[in-house]
Amino acid sequence: MAILRKDLIRELRTREMLISMILFVLLAMVIFHYAFTVKEGADLTYFTGGMLWVTFIFAMLLGLNRSFAQEKDERCLDGLLLCPVDRVTIFLAKTAGNLIFLLIIQVVAVPVFTLFFVERSYVGDLLPFLVVLLLADVGICALGTLLATISMNTRSRDLLLPIIFLPLIVPVLIAATGATTLIFAEGAGFGGLLARVLFLLGFDAVFVVAAYGTYDFAIGE
Amino acid sequence: MKQLISAPALFVGAGICLVSGLLLAFLYAPVDASSMGFSQKIFYYHAPIAETALLAFGIAFVAAIAYLRTQNPKWDRLGVVCVRLGLLFSLLVMITGMIWGKAAWDAWWAWEPRLTTFLLVCFLYIAYLVLRSVVEEEQRRATYAAVFAIIAFIDVPITFFATRFLPEGLHPVVIGTGGSGMEGSMLVSFFISMLGMTLLLVALIRRDLAVEDLKDRVADLKHSIGG
Amino acid sequence: MPPEIEVEGLRKTFGRREVLKGLSFSLERGGFLSIFGPNGAGKTTTLRVLATLLTAGAGTVRVAGHDVRDDPMPVRRTIGLISHNPMLYLDLTAQENLRFYADMYGVDDREARITELLERLELSHRRHDVVRTYSKGMRQRLAIARAILHRPRVLLLDEPHSGLDPRAVDILDGLLTEIRDEHTFVMVTHNIAKGLEWGTRLMIVENGRIAYERAAGVDPESFSAVYREHVQEGSVL
Numbered sequence: 001m002a003i004l005r006k007d008l009i010r011e012l013r014t015r016e017m018l019i020s021m022i023l024f025v026l027l028a029m030v031i032f033h034y035a036f037t038v039k040e041g042a043d044l045t046y047f048t049g050g051m052l053w054v055t056f057i058f059a060m061l062l063g064l065n066r067s068f069a070q071e072k073d074e075r076c077l078d079g080l081l082l083c084p085v086d087r088v089t090i091f092l093a094k095t096a097g098n099l100i101f102l103l104i105i106q107v108v109a110v111p112v113f114t115l116f117f118v119e120r121s122y123v124g125d126l127l128p129f130l131v132v133l134l135l136a137d138v139g140i141c142a143l144g145t146l147l148a149t150i151s152m153n154t155r156s157r158d159l160l161l162p163i164i165f166l167p168l169i170v171p172v173l174i175a176a177t178g179a180t181t182l183i184f185a186e187g188a189g190f191g192g193l194l195a196r197v198l199f200l201l202g203f204d205a206v207f208v209v210a211a212y213g214t215y216d217f218a219i220g221e
Numbered sequence: 222m223k224q225l226i227s228a229p230a231l232f233v234g235a236g237i238c239l240v241s242g243l244l245l246a247f248l249y250a251p252v253d254a255s256s257m258g259f260s261q262k263i264f265y266y267h268a269p270i271a272e273t274a275l276l277a278f279g280i281a282f283v284a285a286i287a288y289l290r291t292q293n294p295k296w297d298r299l300g301v302v303c304v305r306l307g308l309l310f311s312l313l314v315m316i317t318g319m320i321w322g323k324a325a326w327d328a329w330w331a332w333e334p335r336l337t338t339f340l341l342v343c344f345l346y347i348a349y350l351v352l353r354s355v356v357e358e359e360q361r362r363a364t365y366a367a368v369f370a371i372i373a374f375i376d377v378p379i380t381f382f383a384t385r386f387l388p389e390g391l392h393p394v395v396i397g398t399g400g401s402g403m404e405g406s407m408l409v410s411f412f413i414s415m416l417g418m419t420l421l422l423v424a425l426i427r428r429d430l431a432v433e434d435l436k437d438r439v440a441d442l443k444h445s446i447g448g
Numbered sequence: 449m450p451p452e453i454e455v456e457g458l459r460k461t462f463g464r465r466e467v468l469k470g471l472s473f474s475l476e477r478g479g480f481l482s483i484f485g486p487n488g489a490g491k492t493t494t495l496r497v498l499a500t501l502l503t504a505g506a507g508t509v510r511v512a513g514h515d516v517r518d519d520p521m522p523v524r525r526t527i528g529l530i531s532h533n534p535m536l537y538l539d540l541t542a543q544e545n546l547r548f549y550a551d552m553y554g555v556d557d558r559e560a561r562i563t564e565l566l567e568r569l570e571l572s573h574r575r576h577d578v579v580r581t582y583s584k585g586m587r588q589r590l591a592i593a594r595a596i597l598h599r600p601r602v603l604l605l606d607e608p609h610s611g612l613d614p615r616a617v618d619i620l621d622g623l624l625t626e627i628r629d630e631h632t633f634v635m636v637t638h639n640i641a642k643g644l645e646w647g648t649r650l651m652i653v654e655n656g657r658i659a660y661e662r663a664a665g666v667d668p669e670s671f672s673a674v675y676r677e678h679v680q681e682g683s684v685l
Contacts, residue, residue, distance in 0.1 A: 070537075079535030079594070081501055083552040084524040146372070150365045154355040164352055164369060167345040168376050171383035203379060210375055214368045217289055359463045444464045 017066045018101060021059045025109045028055040029116055048117050049181030053136070053173055056106065060140055061165065063101055064148040065158050067094070072152050081219070091145060091215040099141040106133065118184045125183050128193060132183070135200035136176035139207060143168055146211040149218045175199045267317040268411070269418035270310050271339070275377070277307030277422060278346070282374035285367035297363035298437075300370055301353070302429040306422060308346045314339050334384040341380050345373045450513060452477040452602060452632040453498065457507035460493055467493050469656035470507070475649060477601075480633040482647030484640070484675060490656045491636040492531075495604050498634065499529045512601060525553065528600035530608045534591035538580040542571060542590055545579060546597060553598035565593040569619055585613040592620060596627070603627075605635040609642055640675060644668055652678045 032051045036044055044051075071077040080090060110133075144165060151160040179196040281303035288296035318336050323329050330336070349369050356362035451474040460468040467490045475481050485491045496502040497509055500520040509516045512526045536545050543562065550558040566572045569589040579587060588611060595603065609617055624633075624646065637643045643650065644664075652660040652675065659678045 070539075075533035076535050076537055078501055078529075078531075078533065079549070080552075082499060082524055082527075082529055082535075083549070084521045084554075085552055143372075146368075150352070150368065153361065154352070154365075155357065156355050160352065160355055164348045167341055167348055168372060170341055171376065171379045174383040199383065206375060206379070207372070210372055214289070214371060217364050218368050357463070360461075441464070 017063055018104060020066075021063050021101070021105050022108050024062060025055050025059050025105060026112060028058070029109075029113055033116065044117055045119065045185045046181055048113075048184040049177040049179070051117065052110075052113055052180055053176050055109070056102065056137075057140060057166075057169060057173065059105060060098070060102060060144055061162050064098065064144045064165075065161060067098060067101075068148050068152040069157075072157075077219075087216045087219050088212055090219065091149075091211060094149075095141050095145040095211075098145055099137055102137050102141060106137075120184065128197075129180070129183050131197060132176060132179045132193075132200065135197065135204055136172055138204045139172045139200060140169060142204065142208050142211055143172075146207075146215060146218060149215070172200065172203055175203070266414060266418075267314065267321060269415040270317060271314045271335075272415065273418040273422045274307045274310035274314055274339075274342075276419065277303045277310060277426075278342075278374055278377065280426075281307065281370050285370035285374075288363060288367045289371075292360075294359070294363060297366065298430060298433050299426075300363075300366060302426055302433060304346050304349050304370065306425050306429065308343060308350075310422070311339050311343050311346070315343070334381065337384045338377075338381045341384075342377055345376065345380075349373060449477060451475055452479070452512055453481075453634065454510040455494075455498075455507070456509075458494065458497065458504055458509060459506040460490075460497065460502065461505050467656055468497075468505075471653070471656075471658060472507075473651065473658065473661065475632060475634065477632055478629065479648045480628075480646050481635065481649045481651060482643035483634065483636045483651050483653055484638070484643060485636075485653035485659075485678070489653045491653050492606055494653065495529075495531075495606055495634065495636055499527060499604055500524055501529075525598065526600055527602045527604055528595035528598070529604045529606070530592055530595045531606040532610070534587045534594075536579050536587060536590060536594065539578060541576050541578050542566065542582075543575045545590065546593060549594050549597055555598050561597060562593075565597065568623065569593050570615075584611055585616040588612055589616055589619060592623065596623075601630075602632045602634070605633065605637075607637055607639075608635065609637065609639050640668075640672065644671065654678050 029051070032055075036047060071080065147165050147168070148161055151157045151164065154160050175196040179193055179200075182193055182196075281300045284296045284300040284303065287293075288300065315336065318339070319329050322331055322336075349366060352369055353362055353366050356365055453473075453475040455474065456472045458468050458471040459466065471490075471494060473481075483491050483494070493502065497504050497516065498511060500516050500523050503517055511523045514520075514522045516523050537548070540548070543566075546562045546565070547558065550562060555561055563572070566575050569592060571586060571589055571593070574582070574586065579590065582590065588608075592608075608620060612620065633646070635643065635646065648664045650660070650662050650664065650671070651658060660674055
């Protein structure tokens with residue numbers, strides 16, 4: 001997928017976006033600590049899932065804005081649209097690119113987060129954790145890419161994206177947070193986890209299909 | 222103009238149903254046996270308003286698909302009108318819900334599934350209106366709004382299910398509904414209210430569509446004069 | 449042989465403003481259409497519709513036998529667009545940019561073609577430099593390479609000579625001469641000299657309509673008069 005390669009090369013070359021996002025995520029964690037530990041020895045165990053996903057979602061908002069800003073500024077989007085490629089292929093490539101960026105950030109962020117906030121070792125639950133991570137990531141990236149494509153063409157593009165993205169992503173947040181906190185706090189109890197994992201799976205399926213159907217309209221003119 | 226189901230007739234029809242629904246609720250249906258007692262009566266309005274709101278959003282969803290297919294701006298107009306009305310009804314749901322909550326549990330707010338779902342739904346469709354406000358070009362605005370209306374509506378049931386994950390904690394979730402055992406007399410009152418609300422929605426849609434049409438025509442006139 | 453480009457009743461409205469009010473023209477294969485007109489007349493809009501970047505409000509547009517609305521893919525394969533924006537990725541090298549587009553268009557002899565074009569446009573020495581470091585003229589030259597990479601039969605040019613240094617103008621003209629046969633061109637320009645020099649067909653678009661259309665062989669003097677009338681003193685939005 002040429003588009004994917006192009007985006008990756010571009011980002012790796014400048015590393016602007018990646019570094020900013022990683023820094024943001026790490027800073028957010030520090031801020032969370034100070035924000036929540038007003039009471040001496042406060043136990044944040046049941047907040048862990050929430051903190052983690054809030055951070056990732058906001059980091060993605062930053063990243064999505066950037067990844068499309070360039071296309072728009074140099075009118076590269078026109079160049080892309082001129083090519084005999086399906087619009088949907090563009091969507092898949094962009095989503096995959098964003099997904100990879102998110103994963104890279106998470107590879108750095110999760111260990112640090114664990115160090116800061118998680119007391120229980122969850123190595124045994126690593127597989128479920130990764131599954132949850134991946135599923136939630138897909139949902140965030142697919143929806144985010146679709147919405148960023150729309151918001152990029154509007155007047156106040158940076159401001160618009162959070163407004164249209166956040167309400168839609170709340171279900172993912174709820175499920176991912178629940179599952180992650182479960183893993184961090186108690187261990188992967190099968191029942192609760194399964195329901196949430198299936199939910200995320202369903203969410204992803206539904207929205208990827210929806211994006212598939214509407215992307216032509218979102219990107220065209 | 223469809224004479225038979227003209228707007229005034231609709232409003233009258235809606236009015237009759239709503240008022241009789243109210244009367245029925247207070248006089249005919251028995252007081253609820255559960256702890257909520259008299260305050261339960263607000264349910265006869267609360268639930269129909271909720272369902273009507275969702276109906277409005279559903280119509281917007283269909284209108285959005287129709288717009289993307291046909292590029293006909295009248296679908297876009299229908300979509301905006303329905304979203305605005307749906308938003309209005311949703312706010313009413315929250316208000317009546319809060320009143321009910323205060324009366325029944327002595328708390329203005331609770332993070333329970335239905336209230337939170339509607340809260341999120343409000344944010345969602347407010348976002349729709351914000352989206353519309355930042356796109357200047359009409360065709361593009363209608364297209365983006367349609368895409369968003371489709372995605373938003375799909376998200377509504379999903380959000381509903383998600384909020385059920387919430388306060389129960391981390392234990393397995395049981396997707397069940399509170400028993401809705403309603404006796405005959407209550408059902409009658411309920412359905413009449415429901416009908417009234419739906420008629421009200423349709424009446425409001427007709428009226429708002431007419432207003433939008435007028436607005437467009439005025440704008441066209443202004444434009445051709447050179448305004 | 450059917451015309452390479454057929455436009456009939458082309459209309460386009462942006463919001464309330466009707467930018468194109470029913471354009472109709474055709475261009476035979478191998479022809480060169482020079483389009484003049486005041487700013488805001490709808491020239492660029494027309495070009496963008498031909499390029500499948502905009503959908504027409506009404507009317508039919510066919511390029512190389514395919515309808516641009518119903519069948520845009522084959523159209524995209526046969527056209528190349530050169531406009532003000534180079535449409536290049538600044539953080540990629542020239543080579544990477546061209547490789548990308550070559551892949552997107554499915555160019556078979558990718559490496560050979562890229563090398564050939566870079567040489568032709570005198571950019572070989574900078575092929576591994578990031579485009580951000582290029583001067584404006586160089587970016588335009590690379591943009592030309594990008595546009596003809598996939599050997600399009602139809603070239604759409606939007607004021608291609610503007611912003612080019614003299615050397616680049618020479619290169620561009622040389623290139624156009626080289627590929628003049630076998631290719632069809634539509635060029636929007638404010639440069640009367642170039643427009644007359646190249647065009648087999650001349651057209652002035654004013655206010656969304658065709659105000660003037662002639663086959664070539666027009667006396668430059670009389671054309672200048674017409675031009676002045678429509679473009680310079682004509683309605684400017």
